[in-house]
Amino acid sequence: MSHTHPELTAPGPLAPGGLRVTPLGGLGDVGRNMTVFEYDGRLLIVDCGVLFPEDHHPGVDLILPDFESIRDRLDDVEALVLTHGHEDHIGATPYLLRERSNIPLVGSELTLALLGSKLREHRLKETVHHVVKEGERIAFGPFDLEFVAVNHSIPDALAVAIRTGAGMVLHTGDFKMDQLPLDGRITDLRAFARLGEEGVDLFLTDSTNSEVPGFTTTEKSISPVLDRVFHESDQRIIVACFASHIHRVQQILDAAVEHGRKVAYVGRSMVRNMAVARDLGYLNVPPGVLVDAKELAALAPEKQVLISTGSQGEPMSALSRIAQRSHHFVHIEEGDTVILASSLIPGNENAVYRVINGLARWGARVVHKGNALVHVSGHASAGELLYCYNIVKPRNVMPVHGEIRHLLANGELAKATGVQNVVIAEDGVVVDLIDGKAEITGKVSCGYVFVDGQSVGDITEASLKDRRILGEEGFISVIVVIDSVTGKVAAGPEIHARGFAEDDTTFDAIKQPIIDALDRALADGVKDTHQLQQQVRRVIGRWVSNTHRRRPMIVPVVVES
Numbered sequence: 387m388s389h390t391h392p393e394l395t396a397p398g399p400l401a402p403g404g405l406r407v408t409p410l411g412g413l414g415d416v417g418r419n420m421t422v423f424e425y426d427g428r429l430l431i432v433d434c435g436v437l438f439p440e441d442h443h444p445g446v447d448l449i450l451p452d453f454e455s456i457r458d459r460l461d462d463v464e465a466l467v468l469t470h471g472h473e474d475h476i477g478a479t480p481y482l483l484r485e486r487s488n489i490p491l492v493g494s495e496l497t498l499a500l501l502g503s504k505l506r507e508h509r510l511k512e513t514v515h516h517v518v519k520e521g522e523r524i525a526f527g528p529f530d531l532e533f534v535a536v537n538h539s540i541p542d543a544l545a546v547a548i549r550t551g552a553g554m555v556l557h558t559g560d561f562k563m564d565q566l567p568l569d570g571r572i573t574d575l576r577a578f579a580r581l582g583e584e585g586v587d588l589f590l591t592d593s594t595n596s597e598v599p600g601f602t603t604t605e606k607s608i609s610p611v612l613d614r615v616f617h618e619s620d621q622r623i624i625v626a627c628f629a630s631h632i633h634r635v636q637q638i639l640d641a642a643v644e645h646g647r648k649v650a651y652v653g654r655s656m657v658r659n660m661a662v663a664r665d666l667g668y669l670n671v672p673p674g675v676l677v678d679a680k681e682l683a684a685l686a687p688e689k690q691v692l693i694s695t696g697s698q699g700e701p702m703s704a705l706s707r708i709a710q711r712s713h714h715f716v717h718i719e720e721g722d723t724v725i726l727a728s729s730l731i732p733g734n735e736n737a738v739y740r741v742i743n744g745l746a747r748w749g750a751r752v753v754h755k756g757n758a759l760v761h762v763s764g765h766a767s768a769g770e771l772l773y774c775y776n777i778v779k780p781r782n783v784m785p786v787h788g789e790i791r792h793l794l795a796n797g798e799l800a801k802a803t804g805v806q807n808v809v810i811a812e813d814g815v816v817v818d819l820i821d822g823k824a825e826i827t828g829k830v831s832c833g834y835v836f837v838d839g840q841s842v843g844d845i846t847e848a849s850l851k852d853r854r855i856l857g858e859e860g861f862i863s864v865i866v867v868i869d870s871v872t873g874k875v876a877a878g879p880e881i882h883a884r885g886f887a888e889d890d891t892t893f894d895a896i897k898q899p900i901i902d903a904l905d906r907a908l909a910d911g912v913k914d915t916h917q918l919q920q921q922v923r924r925v926i927g928r929w930v931s932n933t934h935r936r937r938p939m940i941v942p943v944v945v946e947s
């Protein structure tokens with residue numbers, strides 16, 4: 387197995403007839419999926435998603451893939467293929483289109499519809515859309531694309547086969563192999579087999595659940611659990627799930643009809659996505675079941691079902707506000723039932739348990755993944771991956787979509803089925819497919835690009851480090867005035883702190899040592915205010931560290947009068 391090497395440098399020019407694969411995100415993290423394919427001087431991009439920030443990214447709204455390595459070559463991009471409508475696959479598209487708005491966008495009807503409402507929010511106009519279906523074949527420049535139906539936790543997901551002069555790549559996108567999906571649209575293993583017969587030179591496979599043994603449970607298995615919970619509830623029911631999980635919402639709607647309840651959506655993305663899904667026929671809303679939230683509130687509690695966003699404990703979401711009783715029209719009451727019909731994304735545990743505790747404190751019964759089968763994964767487990775390798779029989783495998791442990795586990799599965807060459811690459815690692823063999827040939831830069839309010843890419847790792855220091859250690863400012871004629875301290879130091887010690891007299895003990903240090907430096911002929919500021923920082927920094935065992939941010943300001 388080839389591993390990521392830290393010593394890798396920029397790759398040389400691509401050999402004639404070779405295909406270059408550069409993952410710019412999604413390999414090393416679950417999120418911001420984006421892969422660039424290069425053949426004959428032209429580029430094809432598959433997916434362009436976001437990564438959601440964690441606690442160590444304070445203030446960050448979103449994390450994007452780094453477009454730097456293709457920024458000069460955006461005119462060479464033939465198309466952007468979107469495999470499905472999840473945020474980690476489409477969410478960064480508006481940011482890429484800001485740099486070139488007419489990149490052809492290729493995806494299924496639902497994927498492009500979900501993307502379309504996002505593009506409108508970003509006020510991007512005149513974008514170019516190509517709706518494709520499974521079984522369809524369409525060429526963009528030298529990339530001959532064929533789309534294959536795959537089953538996932540959102541309808542209308544596609545795998546894509548990419549044929550070029552260098553051979554065939556099959557990219558699964560996100561998928562699983564539910565044999566009895568709600569919409570009957572299974573992962574098309576017959577197409578996988580046909581492509582395998584033709585010869586798949588490089589197989590890019592979803593690694594998310596590669597460490598999970600066996601097979602992912604069918605989505606339909608949730609239905610009897612929902613039925614039981616509905617049966618046991620004699621008050622209002624609130625169900626939180628992902629705003630893109632149309633089949634989950636379908637099952638909740640069906641349970642509501644079965645139990646004579648009405649349903650309202652809460653949360654902007656839920657309302658928006660479900661309208662798109664219903665309009666296109668992906669969600670079947672039985673007549674009379676759906677009402678708006680205000681109408682629902684007027685009904686008896688045992689007639690109410692709310693379907694809400696916020697299953698990951700997002701602080702601004704409807705469910706978090708309900709749990710804090712700060713939602714403007716949903717008041718949680720004793721005896722209500724709350725179902726968290728979703729996964730628990732690593733990193734969100736504390737936030738989710740805070741919401742569960744909040745709801746429980748008001749007397750709600752909380753049903754979640756930990757105490758009932760109200761969620762199944764959207765990704766193929768190890769058993770399904772093994773099937774795929776045996777059906778496709780690829781020459782080379784490159785695991786995608788996962789942390790390094792998932793990529794490695796997926797690679798082991800491929801090897802176990804006899805795949806000769808498994809390439810483990812993380813974000814930025816360049817893989818060339820030449821003469822039927824995939825090999826790592828270099829590395830391009832692909833750091834995190836942070837979106838913070840209106841700014842994209844202005845916030846750096848260094849600024850986040852500052853934010854973490856401010857958050858954890860507080861802040862001290864020191865202002866000193868120097869008399870440039872006498873070369874002595876004329877006023878100050880004035881010391882103020884935030885998040886450190888509220889009482890400014892704490893600093894009385896260090897004022898004289900700062901004056902002494904500055905006077906000494908001035909007497910030695912130091913004139914540069916920057917150097918004098920460094921002197922101040924050293925004196926107070928050492929004192930704070932020794933006497934208070936803290937490392938706050940220190941901002942010294944030395945002014946000449």
Ligand SMILES: [Zn+2]
Nearest residue numbers: 470472538560
């Ligand atoms: Zn997905």
Ligand SMILES: [Zn+2]
Nearest residue numbers: 472474475560
């Ligand atoms: Zn994904």
